[in-house]
Amino acid sequence: MTLRPSKRRKGRSRHSVKKQITSAILTEEGIMIKAKPSSPYTYANRMADKRSRNSVDNISRTSFQSNSDNNSIFETASLISCVTCLSDTDTIDRSETSTTNTSKDDLSANPKLHYPSVNGQLPANTVIPYGRILDARYIEKEPLHYYDATSSPSSPLNSSISNVSEKYDLGELNSIQQTEKKTKSVSRGSNSSSSLISSKSPFTKLVEVIFARPRRHDVVPKRVSLLIDYKPHPSPHLNEDGDLVEEILKRSYKNTRRNKSIFVIINPFGGKGKAKKLFMTKAKPLLLASQCSIEVVYTKYPGHAIEIAREMDIDQYDTIACASGDGIPHEVINGLYRRPDHVKAFNKLAITEIPCGSGNAMSVSCHWTNNPSYSTLCLIKSIETKIDLMCCSQPSYAKKHPKLSFLSQTYGLIAETDINTEFIRWMGPARFELGVAFNIIQKKRYPCDIYVKYAAKSKNELKTHYLEYKNKGSLEYQHIAMNKCNEDRDNYNYENDQEIDDGDDEESDDGVEEDDHSVLCNSIDPSTDQIKEENFKIKYPLDDGVPSDWERLDPNISNNLGIFYTGKMPYVAADTKFFPAALPSDGTMDMVITDARTSLTRMAPILLGLDKGSHVLQPEVLHSKILAYKIIPKLTNGLFSVDGEKFPLEPLQVEIMPRLCKTLLRNGRYVDTDFDSM
Ligand SMILES: Nc1ncnc2c1ncn2[C@@H]1O[C@H](COP(=O)(O)OP(=O)(O)OP(=O)(O)O)[C@@H](O)[C@H]1O
Numbered sequence: 001m002t003l004r005p006s007k008r009r010k011g012r013s014r015h016s017v018k019k020q021i022t023s024a025i026l027t028e029e030g031i032m033i034k035a036k037p038s039s040p041y042t043y044a045n046r047m048a049d050k051r052s053r054n055s056v057d058n059i060s061r062t063s064f065q066s067n068s069d070n071n072s073i074f075e076t077a078s079l080i081s082c083v084t085c086l087s088d089t090d091t092i093d094r095s096e097t098s099t100t101n102t103s104k105d106d107l108s109a110n111p112k113l114h115y116p117s118v119n120g121q122l123p124a125n126t127v128i129p130y131g132r133i134l135d136a137r138y139i140e141k142e143p144l145h146y147y148d149a150t151s152s153p154s155s156p157l158n159s160s161i162s163n164v165s166e167k168y169d170l171g172e173l174n175s176i177q178q179t180e181k182k183t184k185s186v187s188r189g190s191n192s193s194s195s196l197i198s199s200k201s202p203f204t205k206l207v208e209v210i211f212a213r214p215r216r217h218d219v220v221p222k223r224v225s226l227l228i229d230y231k232p233h234p235s236p237h238l239n240e241d242g243d244l245v246e247e248i249l250k251r252s253y254k255n256t257r258r259n260k261s262i263f264v265i266i267n268p269f270g271g272k273g274k275a276k277k278l279f280m281t282k283a284k285p286l287l288l289a290s291q292c293s294i295e296v297v298y299t300k301y302p303g304h305a306i307e308i309a310r311e312m313d314i315d316q317y318d319t320i321a322c323a324s325g326d327g328i329p330h331e332v333i334n335g336l337y338r339r340p341d342h343v344k345a346f347n348k349l350a351i352t353e354i355p356c357g358s359g360n361a362m363s364v365s366c367h368w369t370n371n372p373s374y375s376t377l378c379l380i381k382s383i384e385t386k387i388d389l390m391c392c393s394q395p396s397y398a399k400k401h402p403k404l405s406f407l408s409q410t411y412g413l414i415a416e417t418d419i420n421t422e423f424i425r426w427m428g429p430a431r432f433e434l435g436v437a438f439n440i441i442q443k444k445r446y447p448c449d450i451y452v453k454y455a456a457k458s459k460n461e462l463k464t465h466y467l468e469y470k471n472k473g474s475l476e477y478q479h480i481a482m483n484k485c486n487e488d489r490d491n492y493n494y495e496n497d498q499e500i501d502d503g504d505d506e507e508s509d510d511g512v513e514e515d516d517h518s519v520l521c522n523s524i525d526p527s528t529d530q531i532k533e534e535n536f537k538i539k540y541p542l543d544d545g546v547p548s549d550w551e552r553l554d555p556n557i558s559n560n561l562g563i564f565y566t567g568k569m570p571y572v573a574a575d576t577k578f579f580p581a582a583l584p585s586d587g588t589m590d591m592v593i594t595d596a597r598t599s600l601t602r603m604a605p606i607l608l609g610l611d612k613g614s615h616v617l618q619p620e621v622l623h624s625k626i627l628a629y630k631i632i633p634k635l636t637n638g639l640f641s642v643d644g645e646k647f648p649l650e651p652l653q654v655e656i657m658p659r660l661c662k663t664l665l666r667n668g669r670y671v672d673t674d675f676d677s678m
Pocket residue numbers: 267268269270271272299300301302303304323324325326327328331356357358359360644645
């Protein structure tokens with residue numbers, strides 16, 4: 001245990017004296033700071049010290065109580081408690097969104113908790129989870145003393161990363177990162193660790209680890225220098241040449257792409273006009289610390305992101321990150337769709353969002369957070385996953401180019417409120433609630449005809465469908481997919497789409513007989529999951545009329561329509577779980593309909609259930625899984641809202657386009673909505 005008396009701790013004498021380097025080991029969960037057996041500072045001292053402090057945070061309390069330098073049982077308990085503290089299973093950003101995360105992963109953390117710092121070091125048995133590790137590198141020719149790399153400006157460990165983010169503009173970033181990569185290729189070699197350290201023990205390496213550390217409501221990059229000893233804890237996974245840094249990075253970027261090449265599109269107009277500042281302060285430092293290369297462009301007018309996506313050089317990037325609300329991803333998807341090489345574009349690029357707008361449904365649903373820094377950490381660590389899109393056709397544009405929608409289409413009460421309250425944007429989210437309440441009190445109705453191709457019509461059928469498909473895109477299968485993807489990536493030549501497309505989809509590569517498990521795996525096997533031109537083909541052209549197997553919605557309801565809402569992601573805003581049964585790639589969209597004649601007393605529980613998603617359980621609410629629909633409004637004034645964007649009031653026909661778009665999903669899933677337990 002490396003605790004120091006509180007006096008020294010308070011003194012923050014990190015710059016003044018040379019201290020011992022912090023030792024650590026690799027564990028299954030992360031890098032664990034080792035206790036110092038020779039420390040004269042005993043458990044009793046620590047307890048006395050703890051009592052003397054006015055405030056002790058939860059992490060300190062848990063680990064100090066359970067820790068003992070020489071007691072392995074206590075150490076184990078402490079390890080568990082530290083991991084728990086740093087990887088809680090609760091909400092990750094309560095301050096920003098009410099999204100509840102019930103699934104455990106090592107990205108989770110309560111931002112209110114932070115690593116307790118003892119003279120700048122991490123206390124013994126603290127575990128830095130791999131999910132938080134952004135980068136690691138050997139430290140060369142360092143003298144054998146402790147550096148607090150975060151606070152020592154003169155430290156050679158303050159590598160160019162932080163300087164890049166401070167000192168250089170993004171136009172210069174590429175060349176800087178090229179240089180960095182060259183440097184890294186030397187410092188990351190297994191034989192390049194400190195000769196000084198190596199000469200002391202062949203099993204210890206001096207490594208600088210950069211990780212995402214919670215600070216206030218955010219995570220920020222933090223550096224720490226660690227003398228990592230891996231011999232006493234041999235890992236069967238450690239690669240043959242014992243390249244420790246490579247091993248750390250492998251574990252830290254399991255199932256995800258390292259060193260992403262990201263094209264960032266910022267809508268400076270997004271949200272309350274703070275998108276640029278949010279990106280620069282919350283997202284960029286994390287991206288640079290993780291060795292992602294980034295190029296930034298700004299939208300200059302509505303629709304500009306369509307142009308940008310249509311014209312961009314897709315060979316340079318693997319990810320498009322929209323620092324915006326949901327309007328820019330919508331435009332990007334449609335810009336890529338209009339490219340002559342859209343098949344290549346959709347196969348190559350993952351489209352994701354760093355939440356900087358007022359409606360950040362994509363981030364809340366995919367990154368499980370509305371907080372830009374946590375969302376960026378998710379972006380860095382997430383799994384590339386294919387999601388379904390929806391293809392919209394209306395007479396005024398369908399012939400030229402139909403439009404893709406990733407989030408939702410809505411008509412009636414919500415659409416009117418969403419678009420027509422733009423003028424009170426300054427009110428923030430309250431503008432929407434006020435507008436909805438106003439329209440409900442007025443009992444405004446939106447008569448129309450609706451024709452639907454159902455996948456699961458009744459609520460019981462919907463539940464069965466949900467339970468069946470919930471795990472199909474789950475992490476375990478994504479693991480298989482990503483491993484295969486990593487193997488195949490280098491071999492895959494995007495120029496030869498056609499050649500690869502000619503392969504037989506139905507057969508697995510190795511010809512193994514297909515059971516349920518392999519069907520699931522094959523359904524996401526990247527070698528057979530490349531998007532093809534035929535995936536963009538519209539099954540139900542607008543001009544062909546309504547197919548005979550589509551059902552007409554009871555006119556008694558459609559002529560008194562209150563809300564018509566169809567969607568593919570569970571959240572449509574940070575606090576609105578409108579589609580709790582939405583799944584990334586179940587090949588269906590969710591449809592929710594209300595009747596404007598519903599009494600105010602019955603509407604109240606419906607509206608109050610929107611944050612939990614329980615509104616869909618109310619008997620007055622229709623909730624189905626559908627494959628396609630056509631809605632023909634009977635009013636002459638009004639609008640549709642598609643992904644939050646205004647669409648004309650004309651007949652609208654929409655069909656699902658399965659697994660068309662790559663995005664980044666935390667743990668390969670949408671945020672858990674608890675729908676199965678509702
Ligand atoms: N420079 C700009 N000036 C004005 N509008 C812009 C600009 N750049 C993009 N836009 C438009 O802003 C709209 C909203 O963008 P975005 O979704 O990123 O922000 P938002 O704050 O979440 O908005 P909303 O709440 O309306 O969805 C999009 O329709 C986009 O075309």
